[in-house]
Amino acid sequence: MAIRDDFEVVASQVRTAVQRFALGLLVIAAFGAMLLGKADTVLVEHARVLALDLASPVLEAIARPVAAANRVIADLKEFASLREENARLREENVRLLAWQTAARRLENENERMRGLANFREGPEASFITARIVGDSVSAYVRGALLNVGRKAGVASGQAVVTGEGLAGRIAEVGENRARVLFVTDVNSRLPVVIERTRERAILAGDNSPQLRLTLLQSVAGVQRGDRIVTSGHGGSFPVGIPVGEVVETGEGSVRVRPFADFSRLEFVRVVDYGVTGLVGSGGPAAPAAPPAGVRVR
Amino acid sequence: MRADGVLGMLDRWGRSALPGATLLFFVLLTLAPLRAPYLSGALPLLPALVVFQFSLATPERLPGPLLLIMGILLDLLLGGPGAPVGVSALGFVLIRAAVVNNRRYLVGVPFLFQWFGFCLLALGFVALVWFFTALWTWTAIDPLPALMQYAVVIVIYPLLAPLLARVRARDPLNVPDASRGTARPGETTS
Structure with a gap:
């Protein structure tokens, strides 16, 4: 009986020691990862891209319900200020139409000027x-x-x-x-x-x-x-x-x-x-x- | 407890995989483009909450190496050029160790105590991540957003923790070490 108790005490001590040791190892491993990431940025870049590619199917699945939830939140927000928003937009529309006329005129003018000056435009963006x-x-x-x-x-x-x-x-x-x-x-x-x-x-x-x-x-x-x-x-x-x-x-x-x-x-x-x-x-x-x-x- | 048939086996597997799966879910949820103000900012702290909550009852189902991997995955997914990869892993491991070593004060006590414990540990976690991120990028990062995040997750804790605790409560092993073995199947402590 006493032997068994002693055995259990020793066993529990060993277990605690291992647990403590394990914590140290884990902390060292975490620090190792941080230092490695600091030293080798290319490796981290690759790991990031890999993690993104792996997680993307899940993200795709999450994105849809989240987008729906976002739309509801945005709708609720907009609903509260619908009237003011409408008035503001109408006003802005009038102003923008004036700008559009100005922009058209300037664009034409610009094109003619460029033709005159033989201006070469930068690469076309897509x-x-x-x-x-x-x-x-x-x-x-x-x-x-x-x-x-x-x-x-x-x-x-x-x-x-x-x-x-x-x-x-x-x-x-x-x-x-x-x-x-x-x-x-x-x-x-x-x-x-x-x-x-x-x-x-x-x-x-x-x-x-x-x-x-x-x-x-x-x-x-x-x-x-x-x-x-x-x-x-x-x-x-x-x-x-x-x-x-x-x-x-x-x-x-x-x-x-x-x-x-x-x-x-x-x-x-x-x-x-x-x-x-x-x-x-x-x-x-x-x-x-x-x-x-x-x-x- | 004896496994009885395929269902019993599946049940045990499901139970042992649950904390890890929940943690993985919250790590991935971090990236969800949620536009709710304040809440979306606090998402990166939710995995820490999960680690805390599951470490209370079943730390053996969140083994250290798993926490290490999850933390590194979280850091990789969150991105940020120059940010330290592995600082969340360090935080998770330390949270688990802190909970396991202080079970006396955290398990089987009124909810307020648990909340207070979470407040302390989460503050430590936020400070740790802030410190290493500032050190690694060598910039004085404004701590205010981090503190804002912290405040939100503190408020979320009472909402989320009971849910996670419900998940745990069905677990026959969910009893403090002292009384383990004497509890009948289905009997739980809260």
Whole structure:
């Protein structure tokens, strides 16, 4: 009896020791993964893409009911302010019609001027329309997952736009999935110009809903309401995509509100600027040509 | 307890796979493009909640290596260039260890105590992830969104925990270690 008790005591001690040891091992393994990820970013990139491709069927299944739920939430919100919204839209429509006339006139004029000046336009951009199937929005990341990937011609670094303006750029590409990094992400740096003054600057995200304008030559020239557009420096972005407007100018810091509404993104367009095609052997590369079965508009 | 036939076997398999499957579901749910304000921001903390809740009753069904894999998967899926991969794994493993070593204060006690325990551990988890993310990306990350996330998940806990506890309650092994073996099948403690 006493022997058996002793045995049980020893056994339980051994078990606790193993458990403690196991915890240490697990902690070391977690740290190992973190250090490995820091040292070998390419490996992590591959692992991320693999994880995305593996998780995508589940995401696809989750996305539909979630979209339905989102629509209900949005409907409820809009229902409350239907009347005001209608009045606002009618007013906006009148204003936009005036703008449309102006735009048509300018477009014609521009075309004639270009003909006169023998102006050569940049490469033609084409679009790949994608549905957002996943969010990667946390306290540290601002991004989303798209249902198009390498097969549809998406490549890392391409611009992602919504109807209102620039949303972000492609950060990672899997076979059928791509991850967008929004302009509001803390890792986003975007070469832009201020539309009115043509002054160059860098637009940086800091995970908050607004963006920060940095590397300005002078803050003095910036006014509230100035539109910020992409400058096209760095190559892969088209020139002149609207990004946002200045909402706050203080000492040394200019805040910009992005035009894209990240809280209700459903479809986005990936802009294929054809730069990859230019680098190739000179043939008329058409990387944007989507294979059958991919949702493209 | 003796396995009786195929159904019994399936039952046992289902039970042992349930915590892992639930955790996987919540890890994947993190990516769901839910547009509900506040709630969508708190989704990345729900796996930690699941780990806490299942560690209360059946830690043996969430073995450490599984937590490691789930944590790494969560970090890979959440993305973020330069963010540490494995910090959630570290957090999960530490939560489980903390719960297992403090069962006395967390199991078989009023719900408020469990909630308080979760508040403490979740705060530790948030601080851990924030610290390592800031260290790895070497930027001063604004802690406010993380704290916002934390506040939301604290509020969600009383809504979600009873659901998960219901899932657990059907488990005949769901009794504290001390009384294990004396409980009749179907008898549970809350």
